Amino acid sequence: MKTIIVQRKFRITSIILITLMIMISALPYSPLSSLYPKMRIQSNLMPILWGIICIFMWFLIPRTHPIGKIKRQDSLLFDVFICVTLLIGCRLLAGLLIDEIGKSPYDLSFQGIKNNLILIGPELVAKELVRAYCLSTYCRKGCKGSNKVFYFVTCIITISNMRIESIFPINGLEGFMTFFAENLGPQLCINILLSYFALYGGPTASILYAGITTGFLHMFPIIPSLRWITEGVISMSVPIIETYYITSKYEHLRQHKWVPKESLANIAGWTVTLASSVAFIWFIVGVFPVYPSVIATGSMRPLIYEGDVIIIEKAKEDDIYNLKEGDIIQFARDDILITHRILEVIEDKDGNLSFQTKGDNNSSEDTRLVLPNEVRGTLVKVIPKLGVPTLWVKTREQKKPDGVEY
Numbered sequence: 001m002k003t004i005i006v007q008r009k010f011r012i013t014s015i016i017l018i019t020l021m022i023m024i025s026a027l028p029y030s031p032l033s034s035l036y037p038k039m040r041i042q043s044n045l046m047p048i049l050w051g052i053i054c055i056f057m058w059f060l061i062p063r064t065h066p067i068g069k070i071k072r073q074d075s076l077l078f079d080v081f082i083c084v085t086l087l088i089g090c091r092l093l094a095g096l097l098i099d100e101i102g103k104s105p106y107d108l109s110f111q112g113i114k115n116n117l118i119l120i121g122p123e124l125v126a127k128e129l130v131r132a133y134c135l136s137t138y139c140r141k142g143c144k145g146s147n148k149v150f151y152f153v154t155c156i157i158t159i160s161n162m163r164i165e166s167i168f169p170i171n172g173l174e175g176f177m178t179f180f181a182e183n184l185g186p187q188l189c190i191n192i193l194l195s196y197f198a199l200y201g202g203p204t205a206s207i208l209y210a211g212i213t214t215g216f217l218h219m220f221p222i223i224p225s226l227r228w229i230t231e232g233v234i235s236m237s238v239p240i241i242e243t244y245y246i247t248s249k250y251e252h253l254r255q256h257k258w259v260p261k262e263s264l265a266n267i268a269g270w271t272v273t274l275a276s277s278v279a280f281i282w283f284i285v286g287v288f289p290v291y292p293s294v295i296a297t298g299s300m301r302p303l304i305y306e307g308d309v310i311i312i313e314k315a316k317e318d319d320i321y322n323l324k325e326g327d328i329i330q331f332a333r334d335d336i337l338i339t340h341r342i343l344e345v346i347e348d349k350d351g352n353l354s355f356q357t358k359g360d361n362n363s364s365e366d367t368r369l370v371l372p373n374e375v376r377g378t379l380v381k382v383i384p385k386l387g388v389p390t391l392w393v394k395t396r397e398q399k400k401p402d403g404v405e406y
Contacts, residue, residue: 013061014134017053018156021130024049025160043119050122057129076201076250077208083193083242084212090234095224102225106218116218124210125203127157131195132203139199150195158184158191182228186235193239193246200250289314290380293330293337294387299359300328300339307388310339312377320372321353328379329355331370339379340366 027049028041036045095101106116131153138149162183197205217223226234295308304310312330323329323342330339340357343365347353353372358365 010137014137017057017130017133018153020053021127021160022156024053029164047118047122050126053126054122054129057126057133061133073201073204076197076205079246079249080197080201080205080208083246084209086242087213087234087238088216090238091224091226091231094226094230094234099224099226099230101222104218104221104223108219108221113219120214120218121211124214125207127160128194128198128203128206128210131157131206132198135195135199136202150199154191154195155188157195158187161187161191181232186232189236189239189243193243196243196246196250200246291377292383292387293339295339299362300341301361303328303360304339304382305384307385309383309386310379311381311383312339313380315375315377319378320375323355323375323378329357329370330376330379331355331357331374332376333368333374337376 024046027046032041092101106112134153135150138153139146194206194210197209290311290313292309293312295304295306295310298306310330315329323345325342325344327342328339329342330337332338338357340359340362342355343358344356345353346356346369354369355375356365357370
């Protein structure tokens with residue numbers, strides 16, 4: 001009976017801590033922001049509140065113990081350093097080989113570093129303390145719904161780390177896919193790894209990983225300057241691989257028994273599924289040389305019908321000058337993508353190209369010529385009816401583009 005009461009006390013404390021964390025994270029978007037500038041709340045008030053949470057948890061709240069056995073903590077911390085070195089190394093390598101290496105945009109003077117530590121440190125430590133406390137309370141052997149709590153806590157902390165300004169501009173499926181690839185996906189993958197570190201090794205392990213990666217970006221004079229695509233690939237794929245490595249090595253500590261190969265196969269399957277989902281999202285948002293597009297009208301019947309999905313190969317500069325009569329191209333017109341056939345390639349006396357286009361089902365050609373910089377790509381394949389659900393959920397009418405029978 002005493003054990004049940006103590007366990008209930010830990011769970012109530014966990015709920016209070018999660019609630020406080022959400023409230024503090026939401027302060028810049030609360031009515032308080034109408035009284036004080038948002039920047040002042042973030043730089044002055046929130047570090048104080050996060051610091052209070054840290055002190056409160058360190059001195060007043062009864063401590064819980066991580067799932068992993070104490071004798072394995074040194075091994076886990078060593079793995080933390082391996083994982084954080086791999087992530088930073090991949091970012092540096094990508095900067096050298098793919099994008100570029102640049103100077104840090106942060107103030108690296110003594111005062112600047114101190115301000116960065118005050119601004120970032122208390123929040124990072126407080127969230128990892130809350131994460132570890134909640135997971136060690138709910139995710140022990142025999143606790144019902146431990147996996148649900150694990151992912152709930154992970155998702156809450158992931159969302160609390162994001163700015164609302166990056167969420168609200170989302171418009172439609174494509175907007176969500178871009179948001180996931182740029183923001184949500186990388187944050188979620190890293191936070192899943194941090195949750196496993198906190199679960200197996202307590203807050204020390206997750207604070208080390210998060211602190212070193214964040215500190216590197218804010219205190220190192222030379223850092224990789226990566227495009228969002230490159231950063232997204234690294235920040236999702238590397239933590240996924242590291243999560244598989246950590247869980248396969250330490251999951252038996254949580255279950256107090258050796259994990260059967262079937263369970264490890266499930267983790268591997270989850271990893272492959274997530275990686276496949278990430279690849280699909282990148283395909284949707286146009287990371288690869290080809291991308292999909294949903295057709296909304298019947299201007300290209302009988303080849304393409306409403307609701308069909310077409311695969312478009314992105315046009316390179318050299319490819320545009322090789323286009324010929326009969327090719328089907330996709331081009332931009334008044335922020336709308338049109339897919340029509342080339343009737344004639346027109347070249348003026350200076351060698352400048354333009355294209356006369358027409359929909360196969362239209363009564364006349366498009367009155368406005370297509371310029372090379374408007375061409376997005378050429379048709380590769382038609383997939384019938386795959387985009388019908390997208391048309392069903394589409395609520396707003398598109399404005400008819402100028403010079404096109406749409």
